[in-house]
Amino acid sequence: MDAHDYVVQCHGLERTYHDDGVPVHALAGVDFEVEKGDFVSLAGPSGSGKSTLLNCIGGLDRATAGTVTVGGVDLASLSSAELAELRLRRVGFVFQSYNLIPVLSARENVEFIMQLQGVHADQRRRDALAMLDSLGIGELADRRPGELSGGQQQRVAVARAIVSKPVLLLADEPSANLDSHTTAELLQLLADINRERGMTIITATHDPAVMAFARRRIGLQDGRIVSDLRDEGAGG
Amino acid sequence: MRTSVPVKVLAQLSCRNLWRHRRRNAMLLGAIVIAVAFVLLANSLLRGWQAQMLDTVVANLTGHVKVLAPGYRDDPSIQRSFLLPADYQPELPGVDGWASRVRVPGVILSERDTRGVQLVGVDPAQELEISFLADVAVEGDFLESPTDRRVLIGAALADQLETAVGRRIVLMTQGSDGRNREAGYRVAGTYRASSSSLEKVFVFTGREVLQDLLGSPAVTELSIKLVENGQRSVARDILQRQFAAQEASTWDELEPMAASMFRFVDTAMLIWFSIMMAALAFGLVNTLVTAVMERTRELGMLRAIGMQPGVVLIQVVMECLMIVSLGVLLGIGCGVLAVRSLSEGIDLSQWTAGIESYYMGSLLIPVLLPYDILRVLGLSLLFGLLASVFPAWRAVRVEPLDAMRR
Numbered sequence: 321m322d323a324h325d326y327v328v329q330c331h332g333l334e335r336t337y338h339d340d341g342v343p344v345h346a347l348a349g350v351d352f353e354v355e356k357g358d359f360v361s362l363a364g365p366s367g368s369g370k371s372t373l374l375n376c377i378g379g380l381d382r383a384t385a386g387t388v389t390v391g392g393v394d395l396a397s398l399s400s401a402e403l404a405e406l407r408l409r410r411v412g413f414v415f416q417s418y419n420l421i422p423v424l425s426a427r428e429n430v431e432f433i434m435q436l437q438g439v440h441a442d443q444r445r446r447d448a449l450a451m452l453d454s455l456g457i458g459e460l461a462d463r464r465p466g467e468l469s470g471g472q473q474q475r476v477a478v479a480r481a482i483v484s485k486p487v488l489l490l491a492d493e494p495s496a497n498l499d500s501h502t503t504a505e506l507l508q509l510l511a512d513i514n515r516e517r518g519m520t521i522i523t524a525t526h527d528p529a530v531m532a533f534a535r536r537r538i539g540l541q542d543g544r545i546v547s548d549l550r551d552e553g554a555g556g
Numbered sequence: 557m558r559t560s561v562p563v564k565v566l567a568q569l570s571c572r573n574l575w576r577h578r579r580r581n582a583m584l585l586g587a588i589v590i591a592v593a594f595v596l597l598a599n600s601l602l603r604g605w606q607a608q609m610l611d612t613v614v615a616n617l618t619g620h621v622k623v624l625a626p627g628y629r630d631d632p633s634i635q636r637s638f639l640l641p642a643d644y645q646p647e648l649p650g651v652d653g654w655a656s657r658v659r660v661p662g663v664i665l666s667e668r669d670t671r672g673v674q675l676v677g678v679d680p681a682q683e684l685e686i687s688f689l690a691d692v693a694v695e696g697d698f699l700e701s702p703t704d705r706r707v708l709i710g711a712a713l714a715d716q717l718e719t720a721v722g723r724r725i726v727l728m729t730q731g732s733d734g735r736n737r738e739a740g741y742r743v744a745g746t747y748r749a750s751s752s753s754l755e756k757v758f759v760f761t762g763r764e765v766l767q768d769l770l771g772s773p774a775v776t777e778l779s780i781k782l783v784e785n786g787q788r789s790v791a792r793d794i795l796q797r798q799f800a801a802q803e804a805s806t807w808d809e810l811e812p813m814a815a816s817m818f819r820f821v822d823t824a825m826l827i828w829f830s831i832m833m834a835a836l837a838f839g840l841v842n843t844l845v846t847a848v849m850e851r852t853r854e855l856g857m858l859r860a861i862g863m864q865p866g867v868v869l870i871q872v873v874m875e876c877l878m879i880v881s882l883g884v885l886l887g888i889g890c891g892v893l894a895v896r897s898l899s900e901g902i903d904l905s906q907w908t909a910g911i912e913s914y915y916m917g918s919l920l921i922p923v924l925l926p927y928d929i930l931r932v933l934g935l936s937l938l939f940g941l942l943a944s945v946f947p948a949w950r951a952v953r954v955e956p957l958d959a960m961r962r
Contacts, residue, residue, distance in 0.1 A: 380860055380957045401864055408862025415960065419857040423572035435562040436863060480861070 327488050327520045328354040328377055332386035335372050335543075346372040348543035349386070354522060354536075356487075359514045361534035362524045369543040370524040371492055377522065378411050378490045379403035391487050408436055412481030412519075414491040418473040420465040426452060426476045427461040433484050451479045455509060471502030475509065482513060489513070491523040495530055507533040566867070570875040577847065584843050585883045588936075591832045592887025593894055596932055599825050600895045600922035601902075606821040607923045609915035610785060610807075613814045615688040616754065617657070617676070618807050619779035620788045623799045628776060629810070634660050634732045637774035638802050648794045650783045653685030656775045658766045662729035664709070664759055666717035673713065673759045675729055677766025680704070686781040688749055689760070696721035696745030704762040706744035710755025714746045721745055727759065732772035739769050750917045814915055825928075829935060837943040844876055844947035855951050856959020865952045872948035873941065880940030884933055891932075895924045 333350040336343050346369045354360055362370040375381035376388050379395050388395045391410055398406060407413070420429045430448040439447070452458045455475045465473050474494065481489055491510065495503040511533055514521050523530055531537050539547035574581050614620055628636040640656050658677035663670060680699040683689040689698075689708075699708050707725065709717075719725055721743050728738040741761060749755050767773055778799075782791055788806040795804035808815030848855070855868060898921075905918040 375957055378860075401866075404859065404862050404864050406862075407860065413861055415857070415860075419853070419860075419960065421569070421854065421858075423569065423576055428568075432565065433861060435565040436861075436867070438562070 325355055326353040326389075327356050327358075327391060328522070329389045330373070330377070330386065333373070333376060333383050333388060334385040335369075335376060335381065336384045345543050347376070347383070350540075350543070350545055352538060352545060352548065354520060356520055357514070357518045358520055358536055359511065359534045360520075360522045360536045360538060361531045362522065362538050362540060363526060363531050364540035364546075365526060367542075368540040370526075370540050372543075373540065374490050374492050374522060374524040377488075378413060379407055408433065409484070410487050412484070412486040412489040414474070414477050414481050414489065414494050416493040416496045418465065418470070418477045418497075420473055420476055420480070422465050425462050425464050426457065426468065426472075426479075429465070429476055430479045430483050433480055437484060439484075447483055448479075451483045452476070455479050469502075470497050471499075471505065474498060474502070474506055478506070478509060478513075482517070482519060485517075485519075487520060489519050489521045491521065491525075493525055493527070494523060495525065495527050500529070503527070503529055562867075566871045566874055567878075569871060570878050573847070573851070573875055574879055580843065580846075581879055584839065585879055585886070587839055588836060588880060588883025589887040589890055591836045592884050592932060592936060593890035595829050595832050596888060596891025596924070596929070597894045597898075597922070598828055599928045599932065600891075600924045601920060602821050602825050602828075603923040603925060603928060604921050605916055606818060608917050608920065609814060609818055609821075612688075612750075612915040612917065613807050613811050614781060615686070615691070617659070617687055617758070617779065618810055619654075619686060620782040620785060620807055621780045621791045621795060621804060622807075622810060623778040623795055623802050623804050625776065626801075626803050628803075632659065632661060632776065633730060634658070634770040634772050634774065634776065635734075637772060637776045638799070639773065640775050640778060644778075646778075646780055646795075647798065648780075648791050650787045650791065652781045652783045653682070654778065654780045655679060655682035655686050656763070656778050658763055658770065658774075659776050660729050660766075660770065662727055662759070664713070664717065665726040665728065666719040666723070668718040669716055671713060671716055671756070674757050675727055675766060676758055676760050677763035678702070678760050679763050683760075686779065688754065689747070692747040692749050694745045694747050696743065698745055699760060699762060702763040703765060704744070705741060705765050706761065707741045708745050708747055708760040709743060710752075710758065711746045711748045712752040712755035713757075713759070714743070716756065719743060727761070727769065729770065731770050732774075737769050737771070817915065829932070833936065833939040837939050840876065840880070840940065840943040841946055844872065844944060845950060847875070848872060848947045848951045852954055852959045855954045856956045859954060860956035860960060868954075869948045869952050872951045873944045876944030876947070877937065877940055880937060880943075884936040884940075887936075888929060888933065892924065892929075895922045898922050 330350050330352055333347050335347040336345050350373060362373055364370050372381060376383050377390065393406065395403065421432065424432065427448045430451055431444045434444040434447065449458060449461060452461050455478060457472055457475050460468060460472060494506060498506060507530060510521055513519050523534065525531060535550060535552055537549045538545055625636040625638050646654050655678065660675050662673060662675040664673050679702040714720060723743050724740050725743060726738055726740050728736060731737040780791065782788060792804045792806050858868060901919040901921040904920050
């Protein structure tokens with residue numbers, strides 16, 4: 321496979337923290353690639369390094385050693401402002417606790433990314449409403465996060481993450497605060513986005529339900545990849 | 557492509573963030589309003605004092621500009637005088653009034669007492685244009701002309717001399733030939749000035765009458781009142797060219813103590829303003845740092861989804877400037893209302909004896925200059941901007957990952 325077909329490439333990735341002077345190897349040499357349009361779950365117990373790996377891929381954390389490239393760009397070569405730019409334009413994030421802006425409505429939260437990107441107001445509004453509609457929460461567009469349920473907030477967060485059509489969607493424990501029914505809805509939503517929009521998705525999770533939806537399941541333990549399985553039939 | 561700065565959304569975010577903690581921000585807003593209003597009121601009172609100081613100095617026979625013979629300031633005698641043509645008119649722009657005088661030290665004697673005074677020969681019509689004589693209350697008669705042979709003395713001096721209107725007194729001074737001269741005069745009237753020291757010092761008579769006594773047709777001073785105080789240096793230079801053999805000086809050169817006080821008022825206003833704003837800035841920084849710390853997670857998320865550090869900085873600064881601007885505008889409004897409510901002046905008559913040495917009258921009228929309003933506005937916004945730097949810097953230092961773990 322050509323390098324251009326990979327959205328993410330990690331080689332010899334290491335991340336070492338210092339906890340009271342004691343080195344903690346969160347990632348201890350990770351090598352893997354993610355193809356365009358894939359749906360990957362990073363699975364493993366707490367402390368296995370899955371969130372650290374996700375953060376390194378998203379440019380929120382910097383590797384101690386090794387390389388991470390996203391869309392062919394080596395993240396180590398980017399300044400923090402350039403990393404912010406990359407996150408804004410090429411990577412969408414869905415966080416465990418939604419992390420919506422509390423003083424903005426659902427529509428304004430979705431529009432926010434596009435405002436940072438300098439998209440014209442009319443188009444912004446149109447795209448945001450269309451996105452909320454497509455995720456089944458169009459009628460909640462004017463409500464603020466505090467007026468929405470957890471599942472609804474997570475849908476808004478997904479809408480915000482994908483509205484500007486990033487090449488990569490990163491979801492860190494997206495189902496952690498959701499009940500099983502809402503989790504199933506969210507996963508179906510992610511699977512639909514992956515299938516219909518061809519968006520590459522990487523989730524970090526220890527929820528078996530989330531793992532079951534991913535076509536590729538990478539198991540991590542002690543900062544190393546211990547399994548890498550593919551199930552083409554997965555994805556709802 | 558670089559991220560644009562979405563000013564509109566940042567303004568929207570700032571407004572809503574301020575509204576989110578409306579009780580806390582209302583208290584902060586109140587503090588800003590009160591501080592600015594007090595600063596403006598204090599400024600206007602100090603400005604009023606300054607205006608009074610200038611009026612007093614100019615009116616107390618100094619004028620904005622004065623021409624004196626060389627050496628007169630050290631030895632004020634008729635020997636240090638100069639001739640002024642009978643039809644003299646000042647040839648310089650912006651003249652509000654003028655007077656030529658003969659002013660020498662002398663002694664006044666009544667049947668009861670003797671006092672050292674300043675004998676001033678005046679043209680009464682000219683004095684009514686420029687000096688404090690225009691504002692005094694007179695018991696008896698005012699002088700009528702430069703040839704009026706009577707004297708006008710202060711009420712306080714009359715009390716000291718135990719004399720009264722219509723009674724005779726004797727003036728004694730040194731003539732132009734260096735010999736003592738004396739003559740008797742009748743008291744035309746007694747005047748009450750804003751300051752008892754003026755009443756005790758100045759004894760007025762007709763200018764030509766005093767010239768006769770001194771044996772000289774010369775005058776010792778030409779005093780000019782201008783429309784604009786700011787034109788005094790220009791006027792002095794013109795007069796210096798016209799009276800090359802004499803000395804032209806501005807009021808601040810003639811009255812260095814008053815000038816020093818005048819400048820002190822400007823400094824006092826700045827010090828007062830700085831103290832108030834520095835105190836306010838601490839409150840502002842404290843509130844904003846608290847607001848930033850409360851929103852650390854949110855700021856981290858904004859950074860995580862791609863907001864540039866500079867944009868985060870702009871947002872925090874904008875939030876600060878919004879509340880400061882609103883507070884300053886309301887404060888200025890309240891300050892203007894407070895100044896207007898005192899437009900009749902503050903009665904200081906019970907402290908007259910103590911404050912007259914500070915060139916202050918018994919009624920202090922606040923003066924509000926557009927310049928002072930603009931200065932308060934500009935400096936307040938500057939303080940607000942400076943106060944927002946530290947919280948904004950803290951907000952920028954938020955690492956997205958660390959922030960979202962909290």
